[in-house]
Amino acid sequence: MNYFKHDFASLHELLVNKELSVTDLTQQTFDNIEKRDQKIGAFLSLNKEAALEQAAQLDQVGVAADNILSGIPLGIKDNIVTKNLKTTAASRILANFNPIYDATVMEKLHALQTITVGKTNMDEFAMGGSTENSAFQLTKNAWNQAKVPGGSSGGSAAAVASGEVIAALGSDTGGSIRQPASYNGIVGVKPTYGRVSRYGLIAFASSLDQIGPFTRTVKDNAILLNAISGLDPHDSTSSNHAIPDFTAKLNGDIKGMKIAVPKEYMGEGVAPEVREGIKNTIAVFEKLGATVTEVSLPHSKYGVPVYYIIASSEASSNLQRFDGIRYGHRAADVKNLEDVYVKSRSEGFGDEVKRRIMLGTFSLSAGTYDAFFKKAAQVRTLICQDFANIFSDYDLILGPTSPTTAFGIGEDINDPVTMYMNDILTIPVNLAGLPGMSLPAGFTKGLPIGMQLIANRFDEETMYRAGYAFEQATDFHKEVPTFGGKINEF
């Protein structure tokens, strides 16, 4: 199946008209993965037998005309628990973990009859921005296999960008959906905090984590967010806010829309070619009838330190559950219970996870709590206020997703601070709980540039509307990676 030539609607039409069976579509998806994933490394595990069985069952009853996602094969990030399908969060400590329940998003997708083809690679416990922190394998950028796919949801992004699957789910704590979407030239959305249930998402930083969709078009993204949104009694932070049909306002009309561009998002830390690309997108929006104004988010430069204290503190608490007792790796050769804890954790966690547990434990400990955790939580308030000020006057914020395009594999891995700065433009959005989207906005040296759109809380509609109008006015989303010029041989 050539997913570069399809979207959900065109696949749905083929399935409903029985020009294509769900079994064939599913088998062809596995063929795509077999052909391409040796180069890309997007999948940690495949669900072939169960997926084909489910496809055959669906073929017997037929795909309902009013259920656009029925029979659509999807990739799922490996920190979303899937019943009876190994879920590792790309960590040795969960190398053999078989969940006994489904995440709420999986229950919702099953109800809509999507097909889970496999679990995608990621930075261990979603901690990282390159997928190099996976305990199991590297994933390569779909456009240039010497480059990282971004992260932490690098596997999901690369799987979609290389045409292995049409869509995938990821999670975003500080940019882990938007940054890999940017690096791979596809559409990635982090919904408003509370829009999507976190039940069954292996917790990293509970006040920041959100699950969201990766797709090749804005409309498909809206369709997939429709499917996974909603209040969940299993997640008390999920919201009962009304859920509009996110596809309803995709009509290309954004006349009069007020767009703000923070000057901090176009400053010196952003690569000139990325800045240039974003300036071109501004011209497109103006041509479409939007007004674009420069504004200031004065505290956004503190986003990275605030994030690393808060996310690490929450992680150090969340990851205490990995103690070698009830699930996960248990060290051999232990003398007492303390040994089980210390050895299981020390053997099971990778270095980046240990660094963050350490930073979090340090930030929360007596003597440092006020200067670190409390201080960060106060500056977080100022960051939220900055955004609130902008959204009292504007509909949308626009800027780059990441300061650079995809960097080389191995380039930053030993320098945590440089690696952390890659998230400077995405992190403030998580701290304030806002929805954010990355979509293709140009290319430089054969690598995609990502534009980020940020909306007010629970206003994904405006974000999708603007993204769709931009997409219809440009051709960037039609570019596909050529893999040395020959898609078919790749």
Next chain:
Amino acid sequence: MAISASEVKHVASLAKLAFTDEELQKFTGQMDEIIEMVQQLSEVNTDGIPVTTSVTDAIGVMREDVTVSGTSREELMKNVPQHQDGYIKVPAIIDESEEA
């Protein structure tokens, strides 16, 4: 130095992690760099600013106090590394060498 090797060792013991001397050296250097980076927050005036620890409107969600069926013990034991007769097996809690 913002943090010393002995402080890092102390934090590791709180976090139930152990490092070799070589790892300790590497982690101390990296932690030091990270702590230096986060210390730029001290330049922000936060007098009287409340903390934000959650960005949800819903605080303290209530539900009806009704019983619902839970997960069976058999299911829950599926990922337990060692168990016997429906109980989780762990090594001795008290280190016998300390008992005398």
